[in-house]
Amino acid sequence: MADNISIEEIIKPENLVYAKTGVMTDNITSYCPGCGHGTTHRIIAEIIEEMGIQSETIGVAPVGCSVLMYNFMDIDIQQAAHGRAPAVATAIKRLLPEKFVFTYQGDGDLAAIGTAETIHACNRGENILIVFINNGIYGMTGGQMAPTTLEGMKSSTSPYGRDVAMMGNPLKMTDIVATLPGTYYVTRQSVHKPGNVRKSKKAIRKALEYQKLNKGTCFIEIVSNCPSGWKMEPVESNEWMEKNMFPFYPLGDLKVPAE
Amino acid sequence: MEKELRLMKGNEALAEAAIRAGADGYFGYPITPQSEVMEYLMQEKPHERTGMVVLQAESEVAAINMVYGGAGCGKMVMTSSSSPGVSLKQEGITYIAGAELPCLIVNVVRGGPGLGTIQPAQSDYFQATKGGGHGDYNLIVLAPSSVQEMADFVELAFDLAFKYRNPAMILSDGAIGQMMEKVWLKPQKERNLKLPEWGTTGKTPGRERNIITSLDLNPAKQEQFNHKLQAKYREMEKNEVRYEEFQCDDAEYLFVAYGTSARVCQKAIQLARAEGIKVGLLRPITLFPFPKKIIHERAGQVKGILCVEMSAGQMVEDVRLAVNGLIPVEHWGRMGGIVPTPEEAVENLKSKIIGG
Numbered sequence: 001m002a003d004n005i006s007i008e009e010i011i012k013p014e015n016l017v018y019a020k021t022g023v024m025t026d027n028i029t030s031y032c033p034g035c036g037h038g039t040t041h042r043i044i045a046e047i048i049e050e051m052g053i054q055s056e057t058i059g060v061a062p063v064g065c066s067v068l069m070y071n072f073m074d075i076d077i078q079q080a081a082h083g084r085a086p087a088v089a090t091a092i093k094r095l096l097p098e099k100f101v102f103t104y105q106g107d108g109d110l111a112a113i114g115t116a117e118t119i120h121a122c123n124r125g126e127n128i129l130i131v132f133i134n135n136g137i138y139g140m141t142g143g144q145m146a147p148t149t150l151e152g153m154k155s156s157t158s159p160y161g162r163d164v165a166m167m168g169n170p171l172k173m174t175d176i177v178a179t180l181p182g183t184y185y186v187t188r189q190s191v192h193k194p195g196n197v198r199k200s201k202k203a204i205r206k207a208l209e210y211q212k213l214n215k216g217t218c219f220i221e222i223v224s225n226c227p228s229g230w231k232m233e234p235v236e237s238n239e240w241m242e243k244n245m246f247p248f249y250p251l252g253d254l255k256v257p258a259e
Numbered sequence: 260m261e262k263e264l265r266l267m268k269g270n271e272a273l274a275e276a277a278i279r280a281g282a283d284g285y286f287g288y289p290i291t292p293q294s295e296v297m298e299y300l301m302q303e304k305p306h307e308r309t310g311m312v313v314l315q316a317e318s319e320v321a322a323i324n325m326v327y328g329g330a331g332c333g334k335m336v337m338t339s340s341s342s343p344g345v346s347l348k349q350e351g352i353t354y355i356a357g358a359e360l361p362c363l364i365v366n367v368v369r370g371g372p373g374l375g376t377i378q379p380a381q382s383d384y385f386q387a388t389k390g391g392g393h394g395d396y397n398l399i400v401l402a403p404s405s406v407q408e409m410a411d412f413v414e415l416a417f418d419l420a421f422k423y424r425n426p427a428m429i430l431s432d433g434a435i436g437q438m439m440e441k442v443w444l445k446p447q448k449e450r451n452l453k454l455p456e457w458g459t460t461g462k463t464p465g466r467e468r469n470i471i472t473s474l475d476l477n478p479a480k481q482e483q484f485n486h487k488l489q490a491k492y493r494e495m496e497k498n499e500v501r502y503e504e505f506q507c508d509d510a511e512y513l514f515v516a517y518g519t520s521a522r523v524c525q526k527a528i529q530l531a532r533a534e535g536i537k538v539g540l541l542r543p544i545t546l547f548p549f550p551k552k553i554i555h556e557r558a559g560q561v562k563g564i565l566c567v568e569m570s571a572g573q574m575v576e577d578v579r580l581a582v583n584g585l586i587p588v589e590h591w592g593r594m595g596g597i598v599p600t601p602e603e604a605v606e607n608l609k610s611k612i613i614g615g
Binding site: 055056061070074080081084088089091094099116 | 284318324329469471474
């Protein structure tokens with residue numbers, strides 16, 4: 001075992017099994033421990049490196065926890081107004097059609113204030129990738145109810161649990177966009193276990209490959225946790241997510257291109 | 260396309276001028292009285308003529324954010340709308356100003372407040388010249404008073420926007436947008452395919468990543484950034500003031516008016532001078548930066564100033580600040596979509612300034 005291997009031995013390039021992608025910066029993360037944003041950022045950055053498209057990729061960051069995405073990914077990024085990332089990305093892609101363009105948005109951004117921009121970008125079939133982090137809560141502003149907050153789920157603005165009769169039902173945006181002719185590939189994944197991280201990574205890579213075909217919008221929901229907003233330990237939050245979020249937001253493909 | 264004389268609506272002339280100026284993109288949403296801009300562009304297929312992208316957005320909000328996205332790549336992009344639509348765009352405009360992006364926003368103003376009317380007005384002066392959205396910022400604001408200027412100001416607005424990395428606005432009105440006049444169109448300019456180095460075009464190995472944002476959570480840095488913006492606006496005030504004077508040299512009284520109101524005042528001057536009243540017109544062309552200095556100078560010469568505006572009196576506040584109490588400054592105007600008549604302007608000059 002490792003007892004008789006020196007540090008010098010371990011760090012030799014031929015023994016390297018994993019390295020941080022160069023597309024991630026060394027800036028200190030602003031995400032909470034155990035949150036899915038960091039993992040999702042990393043896999044996007046890894047794919048950009050693996051595909052060799054760092055100089056061809058333009059990201060659009062939202063308002064919310066990932067507003068500072070540009071601090072963590074070493075690519076050109078525009079920070080959009082709340083909910084408007086799909087409109088911003090639409091223009092970038094139409095004016096620079098040979099580039100890879102993606103938005104990265106939370107549930108409040110994408111499914112509440114940005115509903116119109118999301119649906120219309122998908123309906124026009126803009127050749128962009130939309131990565132949608134759904135953790136059922138407004139994280140950055142302090143844990144308020146989101147459009148995707150589950151029935152009965154507590155938040156700072158639904159302190160007695162979401163009462164759907166009064167506050168409306170959680171919105172399944174991914175299901176909605178899957179019905180639109182403009183979307184080409186729609187899937188729902190997670191990043192809470194190594195197997196799921198691999199699946200998400202595969203999905204994001206596939207979406208960026210599809211972007212080259214100019215077939216329409218690719219939409220990837222990542223059902224994620226929010227330990228701080230949910231007021232749980234990271235592991236507990238993942239268990240809670242499996243038990244409560246996945247039944248309502250089941251993982252898997254919603255729309256796949258006919259091969 | 261060569262230089263060409265045509266009879267066109269103001270809105271159409273502006274659209275044609277945008278293609279000929281080499282604009283890269285237009286993003287809009289229909290609203291009266293400016294819908295001809297996008298209709299004309301769609302009819303002309305600018306994508307085939309120059310490669311210009313034209314897209315009808317789902318809302319004014321989406322359209323201005325498309326402008327943000329395109330401008331963030333360093334492209335020459337624009338939108339147009341009318342008053343209620345421009346109110347919707349204000350969030351996007353303040354983000355564009357905060358991210359220091361060049362672009363063109365056209366407001367063919369109609370009467371308000373609310374849904375108001377579809378007839379011409381000048382009641383968006385405050386919104387255009389004092390920022391409009393949240394935060395301390397200014398747009399470069401150009402006020403055309405003819406179809407020719409609707410065309411000419413497109414290129415001027417883009418030049419100024421790129422010179423200062425600041426959004427520019429053409430503040431027109433329903434009369435200038437809808438009326439037809441002769442207009443000289445400039446020859447087609449090639450689209451500039453060489454993009455500025457600050458835009459998001461993909462991080463090439465030789466440079467740092469480009470970030471377009473208006474956010475800085477560090478208040479000290481944010482204040483520093485605000486100082487930088489203010490210095491830019493002072494620079495505009497030093498270099499970019501534009502105005503036109505009409506029969507001012509021997510004037511004892513002065514009209515100050517822009518856009519459609521300035522045309523009304525030109526006729527009013529003829530009528531007044533026929534009665535022996537020596538009145539001239541100072542027409543601000545840039546509403547920001549405002550021609551403060553020349554107005555202050557003229558205040559040392561004339562006995563009184565009447566601001567004629569199609570509003571309850573907005574520009575008059577800037578004129579009073581420039582005059583600084585030297586002589587009486589009054590406002591007279593019509594509202595709600597009514598265009599004032601020259602006769603009314605002369606009457607009000609007499610009652611509010613000469614007899615006052």
